[in-house]
Amino acid sequence: MTKHEKSANFSRRAVLKAGGALVVSVGAPIAFDSARAAESDPAVATKPALTPDQLSSYIAVNADGTVSAYFGKMDMGQGLSVAIRQMVAEELDVPFASMKLFIGDTDTSVNQGGASGSTGVQDGGKQMRMAAAEARRVLVEMAADKLGLPADQLTVKDGVVHAANDATKTISYAQLIGGQFFNVHLDWNGKYGNPLYAPGKAKPKNPKDYTIVGKPLPRQDIAPKVFAQTDFAMDIKVPGMVHGRMIRPAIAGAVPVKVDESSIADIPSARVVWDNGFLGVVAEKEWDAIRAARRLKVEWSNATPPFPNQAALYDHIRKASTRKREVGEQIGNVDDVFKTAARVIEAEYEWPFQSHARMGPGCALVDIKDGHVTCWTGTQKAHFVQTGLANILQIPHDHVHVIWTTGPGSYGRSDADDCVADAAVLARAVGKPVRLQYMRDQGTGWDPKAPASIHRVRAALDASGNVVAYDFLSKGFSRVDVDTNGSQPRDTLAGQTLGVALKSGDGFGVPGDSYGFANKRTAWETIAPLLDRASPLRTAHMRDPVGPQIHFASESFIDELAAALKVDPVEFRLRYVKDPRDVAVIKAAAQKAGWQSRPAPRNDQRGDKVSGRGISYAQRGPTRVAVIAEVDVNRSTGKIWARKFTVAHDCGQIINPDGLHHVIENNVVQATSRTLWEEVKFDNKTVTSVDWRTYPILDMTEAPEQVDIVMINHPEIAPSGAGEAASRPVPAAIANAVFDATGVRIRRAPLSPENVKSALS
Amino acid sequence: MSQTFSLNVNGKDHTVEAEPDTPLLYVLRDDLGLNNPHFGCGLGQCGACTVHIDGKPVHSCRRPISEVGVKKVVTLAGLGTPDRPHPLQAAYVQEEVPQCAYCINGWIMTAAAFLRDNKKPTDAEIRTALRHLKCRCGTHMAILRAVKRAAAMMG
Numbered sequence: 001m002t003k004h005e006k007s008a009n010f011s012r013r014a015v016l017k018a019g020g021a022l023v024v025s026v027g028a029p030i031a032f033d034s035a036r037a038a039e040s041d042p043a044v045a046t047k048p049a050l051t052p053d054q055l056s057s058y059i060a061v062n063a064d065g066t067v068s069a070y071f072g073k074m075d076m077g078q079g080l081s082v083a084i085r086q087m088v089a090e091e092l093d094v095p096f097a098s099m100k101l102f103i104g105d106t107d108t109s110v111n112q113g114g115a116s117g118s119t120g121v122q123d124g125g126k127q128m129r130m131a132a133a134e135a136r137r138v139l140v141e142m143a144a145d146k147l148g149l150p151a152d153q154l155t156v157k158d159g160v161v162h163a164a165n166d167a168t169k170t171i172s173y174a175q176l177i178g179g180q181f182f183n184v185h186l187d188w189n190g191k192y193g194n195p196l197y198a199p200g201k202a203k204p205k206n207p208k209d210y211t212i213v214g215k216p217l218p219r220q221d222i223a224p225k226v227f228a229q230t231d232f233a234m235d236i237k238v239p240g241m242v243h244g245r246m247i248r249p250a251i252a253g254a255v256p257v258k259v260d261e262s263s264i265a266d267i268p269s270a271r272v273v274w275d276n277g278f279l280g281v282v283a284e285k286e287w288d289a290i291r292a293a294r295r296l297k298v299e300w301s302n303a304t305p306p307f308p309n310q311a312a313l314y315d316h317i318r319k320a321s322t323r324k325r326e327v328g329e330q331i332g333n334v335d336d337v338f339k340t341a342a343r344v345i346e347a348e349y350e351w352p353f354q355s356h357a358r359m360g361p362g363c364a365l366v367d368i369k370d371g372h373v374t375c376w377t378g379t380q381k382a383h384f385v386q387t388g389l390a391n392i393l394q395i396p397h398d399h400v401h402v403i404w405t406t407g408p409g410s411y412g413r414s415d416a417d418d419c420v421a422d423a424a425v426l427a428r429a430v431g432k433p434v435r436l437q438y439m440r441d442q443g444t445g446w447d448p449k450a451p452a453s454i455h456r457v458r459a460a461l462d463a464s465g466n467v468v469a470y471d472f473l474s475k476g477f478s479r480v481d482v483d484t485n486g487s488q489p490r491d492t493l494a495g496q497t498l499g500v501a502l503k504s505g506d507g508f509g510v511p512g513d514s515y516g517f518a519n520k521r522t523a524w525e526t527i528a529p530l531l532d533r534a535s536p537l538r539t540a541h542m543r544d545p546v547g548p549q550i551h552f553a554s555e556s557f558i559d560e561l562a563a564a565l566k567v568d569p570v571e572f573r574l575r576y577v578k579d580p581r582d583v584a585v586i587k588a589a590a591q592k593a594g595w596q597s598r599p600a601p602r603n604d605q606r607g608d609k610v611s612g613r614g615i616s617y618a619q620r621g622p623t624r625v626a627v628i629a630e631v632d633v634n635r636s637t638g639k640i641w642a643r644k645f646t647v648a649h650d651c652g653q654i655i656n657p658d659g660l661h662h663v664i665e666n667n668v669v670q671a672t673s674r675t676l677w678e679e680v681k682f683d684n685k686t687v688t689s690v691d692w693r694t695y696p697i698l699d700m701t702e703a704p705e706q707v708d709i710v711m712i713n714h715p716e717i718a719p720s721g722a723g724e725a726a727s728r729p730v731p732a733a734i735a736n737a738v739f740d741a742t743g744v745r746i747r748r749a750p751l752s753p754e755n756v757k758s759a760l761s
Numbered sequence: 762m763s764q765t766f767s768l769n770v771n772g773k774d775h776t777v778e779a780e781p782d783t784p785l786l787y788v789l790r791d792d793l794g795l796n797n798p799h800f801g802c803g804l805g806q807c808g809a810c811t812v813h814i815d816g817k818p819v820h821s822c823r824r825p826i827s828e829v830g831v832k833k834v835v836t837l838a839g840l841g842t843p844d845r846p847h848p849l850q851a852a853y854v855q856e857e858v859p860q861c862a863y864c865i866n867g868w869i870m871t872a873a874a875f876l877r878d879n880k881k882p883t884d885a886e887i888r889t890a891l892r893h894l895k896c897r898c899g900t901h902m903a904i905l906r907a908v909k910r911a912a913a914m915m916g
Contacts, residue, residue, distance in 0.1 A: 077860035077898060218857055225862040226853045227846070228797035228838035232863065235796035268763075286791050287783040290803075359801050359809055359863040359897045408799075409861035409898040440802040658857070662903065666860050669899030692806040692895055700891040703901035 042138050043180040052110045052198050053188035055138070056181040058131035059088070063179035065159055065172055066098045069132070072112030072196075073124040074104040074380055076410045078666075078723055079219050079659030080120040086655055087125050090212040091132035091204055093156035094173070104382040104404025113194035114381030115410065116484065118544075118620070118721025121655055123194045125719065131186070134200025138184050142176045192383075207653060207715035214715070216658030221406070233378035233405040234363040234437060241365065242269070243286040244426045244436035245293035247279045248446055251303045251685045253531050255497075258299035264292040272296065273429040277497035277534060280426050282434055290439070305684035306531040314350045314748075317454050317475055320527035324478075328510030332519030337469035341460030345564055347557055349457070350748040351476075351549035353680035354450040356542055357695050360408030361443025362419030366426075367433035368393065373400045373424070378407015379416040384485035392421050392489045393428060411543035411670075415447040417486025421494035441690035446493070449680055450542035451477035453508070455553030460519075465565045467576065469519035472511060472554060478526040479546050480505035481539040496534040504529060509546045511554035512619035512728075514579035536687040537680070547620060547728035548674055552749055555616035555732030559600065560745060568597040569615050569736065577617075581650050581714075582624050586617050588648035588710045589626035600740040608636045611643075614736025616729035622720035623651040627668070629733035633741045638757030641702060642672045642734050647726060648710040652717035664726045665707050671730035673698035679750050766826050770795065771839030781827035785819075786810045788826050789836060797837040798866050801895070808867020808894040812836045818871045837866050840873060848914040849873050852907040860898030867894045872908050876915050887912075 048054045060068045069088045075081040085099045102108050112124050136156060143161035144151040147169050155164050161176070163169035172178075188198035207213070224230040249255070255277040264270045269284040270292035281296060283289040308316045338344060365376040366389070373395055379385045382404040390397040410416060415438060423436035438446070453476025460469035481504045482491040489495025490502050508524035530537050562572035570590045577583055589595075595615070602612060610633050617626040630644040645668050654660055677696045681689045689695035731749060738756070739745050746759045763778050770793060777792045784803075789795045789812070798821050801809030805820040812821045813835040841847035846854075849869050859865050868891065875890040876882070882890070887908050896904065 077862065079857075222857055222859060222862070223843060223854045225859060226837075226850045226865065226869070227841070227843050228795075228836065230862075231796060232799070234799065235790075237791075285779075285783075285787070287780060287787045291780075357897060359807065359861065359895065360799055407861070408801075408863035411897075437800060440804060440806075662857060662860070662900075665902050666899040669901050670897070671899075673899065691802055691804055697895060697897065698899070698901070700894065700901055700904070701888045703888070703905065707902055 042142060042182060042184055043177045044183040045180055047181045048183055050108070050110060052192070052196055053186050055131060055134055055184035055186055055200065057110050058128060059135045060181060061173045061177045063174060065174035065178060066100060067092060067094050068100045068102060069128060070109040071101055071103045071124065071128060072109040072383060073120050074115040074382065074404050076115045076380060078663045079656065081221070082217055082219050082659055083121050083655040084125055084128050086212045086215070086217060087129045088132040090210055091129055092136050092159070094159040096212050096217060098159065106383055106386045106400070106402045110196065111192040111383035112196050114379070114384060114485070116194055116380065118723035118725065119194045120723060121719045122721045125655065127197055129204050130199040133202040133204040134184065134186065135182060137200065137202035138182065139173055139176055143171050146171050146176070210715070213655055215656065217656060218658065230406065233376050233407040234360060236365050236376040236405060237435065238365065238367055238433045241433040241435050242282040242284055242430065243289040244280055244282045244423060244434045245289045246422055246436070246438065246442065247281070247293050247296060247298065248442060249300050249303070251300065251305055252536050253306045253533070254300040254303035256298050257301050260297035263297035264295055267292045267295070271430060273426050275425070276499050278425060278494060280422065282426055282430050306535070307537065307682050307684045308530070309684055310682055313452060314454055317452065317527060322475070322525040323528055324506035325523060325525045328522040328524070330521050331517070332469070334469050334471050334519045334521040337519045338458070338460045338471070341468065342463040343461040344458055345461065345561060346456070346458035347560055347747060349455040349553035349556060351453050351552060352749060353452045353537060354542060354674055354678045355444050355680050355689060355695055356411050356414040356447050357444045357697065358408040358410065358414055361438035361440060362415035363407065363435070363437040364416070364420040364423040365433060365435040366420065366423040368427050371395060371399055375400070375402045375420060376405050377402065377416060377420050378405060378410065379420060379486070380410050381417070381485045384487040385417060385420050387487040388417065388421060388489065388492065389424055391487065392424055392492070392494060412545060413448050413482065413484050413540035413542070415443060418493045421486060421489065421492035425494050425498070444695050445687045445690040446536045448482055448538050448540035451479055451539040451546065453477065453546070453549050455550065457553055457557040459561055467517050467561060470515065470517040470521070472522045474508050474510070474524040474550055474553070476508060476526065477529060477539040478504065478506050478508065479539065479541055480507040481529045484541045493534055502532060504532065509550055511550050513554065513577070513617070514582045514619065515558070515576040516578040517576065537682065543670070544620065544724035544727040547618070547724065548671060548731050549749070551616065551618045551728040552731035552735065555618065555729060556735050556745070556747065559614065559732070559736040559739065563600050563739070566599045568599055570595055571597060573615070573617060582617065582619065584712060585624050585626040585648040585650050586615070588712060589615065589628050589646050592648065592708055592710050593628040593646035595628065600736070601743040602740055603743060605741070609634055610741040612737040612739065612741025614733045614738070614740055616732035616736060618728045620721065620725035620728060623722060623725040625649050625726050625729055627726070627729040627733040629730070629737040631734060631737040631741060633738055633756070635742065635760055638753035638760065640676055640734065640738060640751055640756060642676065642704055644706045645704055646708045648712065649722070649726060650712040650714065651720045651722045651725065652714050653719040654711060654713045655719055657711055660711055660722055661709055663722050664709050667724065667726035668707055668730055669698065669703060671727040672704070672734065675731040675734050675749060676702070676751050679752070766829070768826070768829050768834060769831065770834040771836060777826070779826050781825060783826045784822050785812070785824045785826055785829055785834070786821040789821060795836050795838060799863055801864070806895070807864070808871060809864050811867040811870040813870060813874065816874065818874045837869060840869065847873060848911040849876070849907065852910040852914065856903050856907040856910060858900055858903040858907045860900050864894070864896045868896070868904055872911070876908070876912055880916065882912055
């Protein structure tokens with residue numbers, strides 16, 4: 001174990017010990033009076049149980065006056081920890097610099113859902129804000145007691161409570177409770193995960209009084225990373241640890257029928273772990289584990305190649321029987337209006353499977369000792385991983401300790417949780433701590449995929465060209481074929497290869513917009529996975545789950561309507577968009593980009609190199625984003641350069657404009673990569689996108705020249721998610737710009753040179 | 762068969778026992794505890810494992826320990842320190858470049874060699890020099906800002 005990790009653990013264990021002492025005392029008989037006294041004392045020496053209804057589960061004031069906050073969500077590199085510290089420091093009236101935030105450790109934080117659905121600030125921050133406000137209220141009441149003054153005559157600055165009109169009467173948070181724990185009950189809604197909410201009696205501050213929230217404070221984790229002082233999850237080592245590697249079949253669905261251990265007999269300490277379809281190796285040295293995994297002779301079962309040829313993918317989706325259908329928005333009588341329409345416009349769009357393809361393939365360290373499990377992982381959801389380990393190892397939940405440790409970028413239900421479960425099975429089999437890292441071909445080829453889909457859209461127009469009915473249908477693989485976290489073995493490759501009963505979930509989504517068409521229906525249909533067990537094409541959440549594909553279709557189609565009616569695309573959207581905040585982002589983007597009104601396409605360019613512009617907008621929950629793309633298209637090569645983006649973004653109250661700017665910019669660039677390049681390739685046997693050549697992403701020569709961002713701040717509106725929202729309008733903004741440049745509508749993603757050339761020819 | 766190898770990393774001499782075909786990456790990470798080069802692909806396609814060998818950026822995932830010899834290896838940890846940062850490290854902090862930061866070895870080590878050999882590069886030259894590196898989080902715009910900032914510092 002490295003030095004950095006040791007010191008972090010030491011303090012966490014010290015906290016734990018205090019918790020343990022409390023458990024003992026609860027078992028002893030307590031007289032009624034003393035129990036009541038303990039309940040009414042807001043400060044206690046031993047930490048109350050780590051439950052969502054205890055203030056001590058979120059906030060502690062240390063003996064030196066610094067404040068520790070414990071957060072059950074994770075910061076995947078988007079600066080969430082700064083934002084949460086700002087929210088807590090603001091409500092508590094303590095200096096930002098005196099705040100420490102501990103995140104994602106199951107021994108010190110409650111399950112607030114992990115990194116999930118852009119809810120870090122929206123839900124996680126909301127809870128931390130309420131907890132901090134309650135802590136301040138309790139501290140001020142304690143101060144009122146000590147100073148003999150009414151609480152409403154007290155004020156707080158930098159963690160010191162003052163009498164409002166007598167500066168000599170002061171008492172600090174440290175003097176009031178430093179080193180002790182809050183013993184204050186919160187009004188918990190009984191829920192875990194993202195919806196967990198447990199306010200106290202306090203009301204949070206009025207935004208007009210903010211001094212810390214809203215400031216562009218920098219991230220503190222960057223310098224240690226840039227100077228190579230930070231341990232990532234992959235860097236943690238414990239004594240006696242061995243390295244693991246997994247072995248996957250060449251034909252998806254095949255299982256090992258014969259494993260020749262003698263084929264790796266000459267590799268020192270190499271051991272095989274084989275159980276049903278689960279096959280891995282361990283060795284003391286990492287290179288030996290890699291060599292053993294490569295060299296092990298395995299005979300696989302005669303599996304029938306499970307996949308269609310890639311060219312038949314979208315036909316497969318069209319023809320497949322619907323497993324579940326759900327209607328999102330339904331207004332008026334869509335079908336009847338289409339029967340009498342003066343004109344009907346329709347189109348179909350296609351979106352491929354995409355891979356998380358994280359910079360580092362999944363990695364986890366699992367240590368099982370005396371019936372207790374410790375796990376280091378870069379998962380997005382440490383508390384669900386705790387449940388997953390308890391389930392797969394059949395060990396009580398409270399004997400599992402998951403320590404989230406920063407890892408390679410994570411954009412949803414990646415291979416991280418599969419890796420934890422695989423590492424656990426290996427560790428149990430060999431009786432040693434196992435650090436398992438997947439290889440690149442597994443990180444890209446075997447991670448859960450973003451679902452492929454088709455989208456059928458039609459609109460009915462009346463004789464004057466008004467849209468009188470709108471009908472949007474997505475059909476595709478489920479976003480939750482495997483669930484959004486690894487809490488159930490059936491949702492992990494380990495569980496599926498070991499043979500647990502499966503339960504493929506159904507879910508997709510509908511467009512987020514406020515187009516006020518008089519008759520409107522949005523719906524989705526899911527189909528069964530191509531292979532039901534241990535599939536490299538199993539589908540799950542990937543950044544802004546199903547948002548990019550749905551809005552590629554919906555916002556391309558709105559553009560098609562505008563073009564068919566020869567109306568400027570911004571003007572057309574403003575005719576139908578009802579929500580004032582949606583109107584505002586569209587107008588803000590257009591203004592910033594210097595948008596001149598005219599219909600698309602341009603039709604004024606000759607030669608190979610042409611340029612165009614396109615707009616797209618979407619809501620994601622309460623957040624809304626408009627994106628204008630300006631692109632250059634090379635007609636002969638089919639290559640697109642998304643040269644400039646203008647983004648207008650409204651996520652309510654902005655906690656940290658600096659962090660938000662980075663989050664939006666990175667969203668736009670990643671979404672550009674997904675739009676222009678990303679497509680998981682497969683043949684009928686398995687996934688053939690297995691590295692960066694077979695799964696290309698945007699490179700530096702293709703990065704935009706400029707990304708202009710307008711951040712609309714609404715201090716009075718609760719902050720909403722920003723982690724994903726800017727991803728979803730990007731694909732259509734680019735496709736609409738390509739149409740403007742070329743007059744050709746591209747309805748199949750990615751807009752790769754191959755697809756663009758074929759569309760232009 | 763395992764053999765003994767001597768190597769010089771960040772100015773210090775080390776001796777390790779390893780199979781001759783062991784990539785330098787695993788020797789640095791597992792034997793010397795220098796965790797900064799990361800495993801990204803093992804194929805020389807992403808850059809996450811980049812170190813300098815005699816000043817040249819090299820994919821340590823593809824360089825067998827037997828071929829390192831007496832050449833001087835420098836990792837991100839050896840490039841600069843908080844007290845004496847390399848201009849790129851300073852620029853990376855100022856521009857708050859990384860999202861996850863897993864890829865930064867490749868970008869910083871490659872750009873450091875490029876900026877040493879190319880004063881006042883153009884935008885196009887920087888992009889071309891860094892085109893083989895991967896960043897999955899999409900921090901490309903911030904990387905460009907930081908490299909330009911470092912280029913200005915390096916004159």
